[in-house]
Amino acid sequence: MAKKRVVSIKLNGDPVEFLCEPRQTLLEVLRDTLDMTGTKEGCSNGNCGACTVLMDGRPVTSCLVLAVEAEGAEVRTVEGVACGSHLAPVQQAFLEGAALQCGICTPGFIMQTEALLTENPSPTEEQVRFYLAGNLCRCTGYDKIVRAVMCAADKRRAAMDD
């Protein structure tokens, strides 16, 4: 078996070190080694976006990233979105807009939305739909998700104006 590696990353702002095999994906290590089970496994081939995390600020499907490739990276997962016991505007908007049914796709959508609104604080509905094209909701609740993202954009802008 290939030798295990020590990998150092910054996870939700905190330095973290873990031991992994080269064949383990970032998704596997997050869930099985680091007990960060907020990130979900869906298709495991990069199609569904359920495992989306931010790597150095950019959304990636963590099922297609080897954990060893994350060496030195800043990784942000859904566990790092809320501020203490206060939900982030994106989370609050999903909750208030009932933008989830079974909830498996939700952490991926939340991370993708975080990235979108950081890059583009005032997206049009069409821009939202294209940016979220890599996230699939098997319950097909897309309209509520898109409305929640538009609402989250408003909340974030309002929070910044305060």
Add this chain to the structure above:
Amino acid sequence: MRDFDYAVPSTLADALALMAGASVARPLAGGTDLIDHVRTGRLAPDLLVDIKKLPELNRLEASPSGLRLGASVPCWKVIASTEISRDYTALVDSCRIIGGIQIQNRASVGGNLCNSGPAADSIPSLIALGAQCVIASKDGTREVPAEAFCTGPGKNVLQPGELLVELKFPARAARSGSHYRRFIPRNEMDIAVVGVGASVTLDESGQRITDARITLGAVGPTPLLATDAAQALIGQAFDDDVIAKSVAAAKAIATPISDMRGTAEYRVHLVGVLLARVLKAAVARARGETFTYQPGH
């Protein structure tokens, strides 16, 4: 997933030594195809050589003599480059529709080429833009034109121990423009039923075509350089008659298969529809008009 070793060399020489050493070594750039292929057993490497730390493969240099694009540069950097967006627009058209945002943040153009899918979205643009593929091994370097790189579905000219280092593009000619588009039955996140790329150059009047390259994707075992379709344009004033001649020549070399994404007859029809639209867009860009490709429109 299959057990394999992993190395992340910092020099090209080290990477080439690793590629030459192991029984089955595979270069790892974005991994969006590779990791899936290892997981499903389609590929069985003993060693993955992470090429993302190699300076030569991270190159993105636009100069008056052309563009040098390292093989591991991810799509998002291509999209974000003002020089590529201005002068090599077909390549940006391609990168904006390869997978979703998450895939574009990892996947490289070099990887898309080396995966050598007949429907790969970047390859028709590479061929239309006249890219040369720089390939290195521990024994030396060679260059292959993009249209000669793929040899069959999933197959290409790379030999064991060889590594695609970079893609070199000629300088954009004055009054030239390029475009790539594909047909898919939805707006995003799908494999091209047909893809067409073209680059055209106009004379000083902006009416007559002096040079053209046309490429067809997903209508043969490899992306096809449509030489006759381009010849039909060269020296001619750009109008509907000349478009029709080019379309007829392009359709004549399309040899698609029928599968769940479309019948052969349908794909040949699409070649004509897409080529007419691609040529109009490329000519508009050559004339300095703004043409923004919005997938889904």
